[in-house]
Amino acid sequence: MVCVRHVPLTLTIIIEPGTILQYDEKVLTLFKLLGNKRLFILMAGLILFIAIMGFTLGTRGNVSWPEKFVHDTVTFVQQMFYKPAAAISGFVDDVSNLKKTYEENERLKIALAHYTRDKGFYNAVADKNKRLMEDLKFTERQKQSNLPYDYRIAQVTSINVADPFNQTLNIDLGEKDGIKQGLPVIAVEGVVGMISRVYEFSSTVQLLTNLDDSSRSIAATVLGQEKSFGMIESYDHSTGTFVMTRIAEGDPLKEGDTIVSSGLGGVFPKGLILGTVIKREVGDFGLTYTASIKPAATYQDWRELFVVVPQGTAAGNEQGTP
Amino acid sequence: MNRNWMILFMLLLFLIEGAWLPFFIPDEWKVRIIPQFVFIIVLYHAVYKHRHTALLMGLGFGLLQDIVYYGQMLGPHTFSMGFLGYFIGLLFTTRNTSMVTMMVIAVMGSFAYQSIVFGIYALFSVQHLTFKYALMEYMLPSLMIQLLFALIVYVPMRKWFDSSPVSNTAEEEEV
Numbered sequence: 001m002v003c004v005r006h007v008p009l010t011l012t013i014i015i016e017p018g019t020i021l022q023y024d025e026k027v028l029t030l031f032k033l034l035g036n037k038r039l040f041i042l043m044a045g046l047i048l049f050i051a052i053m054g055f056t057l058g059t060r061g062n063v064s065w066p067e068k069f070v071h072d073t074v075t076f077v078q079q080m081f082y083k084p085a086a087a088i089s090g091f092v093d094d095v096s097n098l099k100k101t102y103e104e105n106e107r108l109k110i111a112l113a114h115y116t117r118d119k120g121f122y123n124a125v126a127d128k129n130k131r132l133m134e135d136l137k138f139t140e141r142q143k144q145s146n147l148p149y150d151y152r153i154a155q156v157t158s159i160n161v162a163d164p165f166n167q168t169l170n171i172d173l174g175e176k177d178g179i180k181q182g183l184p185v186i187a188v189e190g191v192v193g194m195i196s197r198v199y200e201f202s203s204t205v206q207l208l209t210n211l212d213d214s215s216r217s218i219a220a221t222v223l224g225q226e227k228s229f230g231m232i233e234s235y236d237h238s239t240g241t242f243v244m245t246r247i248a249e250g251d252p253l254k255e256g257d258t259i260v261s262s263g264l265g266g267v268f269p270k271g272l273i274l275g276t277v278i279k280r281e282v283g284d285f286g287l288t289y290t291a292s293i294k295p296a297a298t299y300q301d302w303r304e305l306f307v308v309v310p311q312g313t314a315a316g317n318e319q320g321t322p
Numbered sequence: 323m324n325r326n327w328m329i330l331f332m333l334l335l336f337l338i339e340g341a342w343l344p345f346f347i348p349d350e351w352k353v354r355i356i357p358q359f360v361f362i363i364v365l366y367h368a369v370y371k372h373r374h375t376a377l378l379m380g381l382g383f384g385l386l387q388d389i390v391y392y393g394q395m396l397g398p399h400t401f402s403m404g405f406l407g408y409f410i411g412l413l414f415t416t417r418n419t420s421m422v423t424m425m426v427i428a429v430m431g432s433f434a435y436q437s438i439v440f441g442i443y444a445l446f447s448v449q450h451l452t453f454k455y456a457l458m459e460y461m462l463p464s465l466m467i468q469l470l471f472a473l474i475v476y477v478p479m480r481k482w483f484d485s486s487p488v489s490n491t492a493e494e495e496e497v
């Protein structure tokens with residue numbers, strides 16, 4: 001405070017003597033308003049909070065028991081509010097969709113016919129694949145990386161609407177149900193997000209719309225053309241699309257392709273639908289290509305979600321938040 | 323007793339914010355409208371009750387918000403709600419602030435709140451949006467909703483605070 005007062009003193013001698021009074025008054029009113037003690041407490045609080053934010057940012061081991069207690073209790077109560085609201089909203093939606101039922105039924109019948117036709121072929125290929133894996137002496141871990149996944153159905157209990165940069169929602173599965181940090185969460189249409197924190201009976205899902213340059217990116221590929229490769233790095237808020245980068249020049253990726261996770265990065269298992277390509281263009285340095293991916297999930301009307309749990313040992317990869 | 327009812331009311335508001343509001347906001351506005359209704363009640367406490375009450379309520383409910391929706395980090399809401407509750411309580415010490423002034427406080431307070439949260443996330447490089455974009459994209463539409471909510475609860479809140487005696491502590495006189 002002393003130093004601050006001395007600087008304008010020397011300055012005002014050069015300019016004009018009137019300004020010193022003004023400056024001093026300004027400084028005094030600021031200090032009068034906040035007070036020395038208050039200012040000290042404010043600064044201490046600021047430092048404390050920055051420390052807390054820094055410590056709790058990103059990957060953290062287990063959350064402490066007070067957090068677990070508060071989170072479990074609050075989400076349990078919120079679920080009682082959420083369920084009836086979701087039921088009413090769902091009923092209204094269903095009534096308005098009643099007309100489309102016929103068309104949907106047609107479409108589903110065709111899809112079912114396709115599935116029954118492919119089933120025989122799939123079974124033969126799966127058998128052959130299994131036999132070849134035995135012949136080639138795959139280790140248990142290698143076999144497991146090729147296994148299909150278990151889906152645990154989860155009910156949404158509440159959604160964060162009060163923070164644009166921390167879009168999360170809570171689900172009613174927790175540590176007791178074998179949920180681990182970093183497991184992907186999908187809706188019927190595609191990937192929605194990943195588990196960011198796990199509590200005893202509930203967990204928090206961080207949506208992929210939070211994805212930013214600094215966060216861990218997802219290795220992705222084109223469905224049906226697994227030699228294609230790119231990284232989904234961020235979510236563009238202004239266009240509502242994911243940005244997929246590091247696509248090689250000769251890559252077969254084109255507009256309209258379905259993008260799935262490739263499982264190479266270790267964050268996401270392979271084969272989860274992420275979205276469709278709507279644009280492909282030359283990247284920042286002209287060496288690689290960048291694509292805009294329209295998310296498959298709609299990020300609205302949250303009802304049931306599925307947590308993707310690896311089969312066999314329910315051990316999720318210990319990855320951090322996205 | 324009175325205060326306990328108030329805390330219960332705010333808790334209920336917080337629960338409803340997460341459980342019911344997602345169904346009321348139209349899908350196209352999901353990213354544009356960020357309701358922070360609990361904060362409005364904190365501002366009412368700062369203006370019509372006492373800054374210390376507002377500080378404690380802000381810290382408490384901010385922490386609740388941070389813990390229940392813990393995605394990135396703990397603290398941004400705790401800090402900004404507590405700080406703004408106290409600071410606005412410090413600026414407006416008269417207990418008979420008019421409705422227009424209260425609405426201005428609600429809008430400016432919400433704007434400051436969103437700016438501080440924006441700044442904290444920018445500081446920890448959780449987000450990289452420009453402030454101008456954020457302002458046009460979600461801050462201004464949200465402020466309208468905040469103002470609307472502040473208007474709706476104005477009469478009930480005034481009645482509530484008028485019915486409960488305000489304790490003028492010794493520290494109040496000092497300011």
